Amino acid sequence: MPSIVAQRFPHCLSSVRRILTLLAVLFTVCSCTPQNDGSQVLHLAHGMPADHPVNKAMEMMDTRLQELSGGTMRIEIYANGQLGSERDLLELLQIGSLAMTKVSASPLESFVPTYKIFSIPYVFRDHDHFWQMLESPLGRDLLVSSEPVLLRGLGYYDAGSRSFYTNKPINTPDDLKGMKIRVQKSVTSVEMVKRLGGAATPIAWAELYTALQQGVVDGAENNIPSFYLSKHYEVSPYLSLDEHTYVPDVLLIGLPVWNSLSPQQQEWLQQAADDSIAYQRELWALKTQESLEALQAKGIEVITPDKELFREKVLPMHRAYDNTPLGELMDAIQNLP
Incomplete structure (x- = not known):
């Protein structure tokens, strides 16, 4: 069988x-x-x-x-x-x-390439824009695609949104230069970190705490509850809310x-x-x-950087999809009322 x-x-x-x-x-x-x-x-x-x-x-x-x-x-x-x-x-x-x-x-990218839209950084302006897309005909069409x-x-x-947490403060993209950042096994995620000046390092989630602790990587990126519940804050005391993707x-x-x-x-x-x-x-x-408040209570430094500085660095990734179905979807998302 x-x-x-x-x-x-x-x-x-x-x-x-x-x-x-x-x-x-x-x-x-x-x-x-x-x-x-x-x-x-x-x-x-x-x-x-x-x-x-x-x-x-x-x-x-x-x-x-x-x-x-x-x-x-x-x-x-x-x-x-x-x-x-x-x-x-x-x-x-x-x-x-x-x-x-x-x-x-x-993981759905390998089944339906259009799902790659969520891995492209700064497609969404904020959380409300993200949910506006999901609840629109664009989001509903994607579900049946x-x-x-x-x-x-x-x-x-x-x-939620994914942001960087690291062993040193990240206020601008320049702060990521030379840093080894754990990412998911995604070509798009690897390219994003590279565009921002870091070195992307795919590592299994289960192995990440040890990798951070031993300095195999200098940081990672994920949503706030995952950062807190995984206790990665014990070895990565800086959280930079750049909110590069909403997946x-x-x-x-x-x-x-x-x-x-x-x-x-x-x-x-x-x-x-x-x-x-x-x-x-x-x-x-x-x-x-609750997770954000708990992190702050534990002394984690929470940084709110200027997201536009990060967005400018990855704009070539957006332009690479010009005149493609993903580029058309990106334009439609940006033009949502």
Whole structure:
């Protein structure tokens, strides 16, 4: 079976580890399980801990789905990466072995190139502009643009903005010169740090604390709650709120499972997802404020630099997309009323 899947879907089962993960899940989880009473259980997996705003929002989505469906549908959630990495979960959705997941928009770039828009720095002016785009036809069209690769977006969860945290103050791009900055495994992220004068160093998240502690890298970039909850502030006492990118989390359902639902079931699920998104945004805003206050209480120096200085440095990245679909999308985002 794995070899057939691999032939049909080029993004699936790219390593022995993924094949083993897939086989294990196939024998333990069905994506959409009919119950004896005629109800259905949708299985959802993701990598966040149980107390994360995303997981709490998913629990609320389950409650709402049960209410809307009169108890005929519910969601069973597997948190903490129990069923594999984000890439693993996307592949399981594609073949119908898992119903739903949440992933950062960044890994979706390799499935749908348009998602690269979120990795390009300073596309969005601020948080309000970012959500204006997500809730516009542009954002809604992007959610369904992944259907050709058997993934359908149900909505976006807030993951805040990404900023630099380092072992020395970053007030201007010049302060990044010569610094080794950890980034995700993203070509766009690497280019951004290079444009700003730093040396981009992709490192796994699980290894980052030690890398910061031992001086393998001089800093990293992420949202405020992640910086706080990871305790990276213990080895990186400066947070510069340059807010270079806004990368949302995307709530997805596999197209095989979505197409197996009736129109009424699809409507219930979409409404439950929409309600969970509104709830998650509230939780995220609260968690961000709490995390920032906790960081300041621990003596972390929080810097608010002139973002225009950073934006000017990366404008060549914007111009590189002129006369391309991504460039057209960027222009449309800038022209939102």
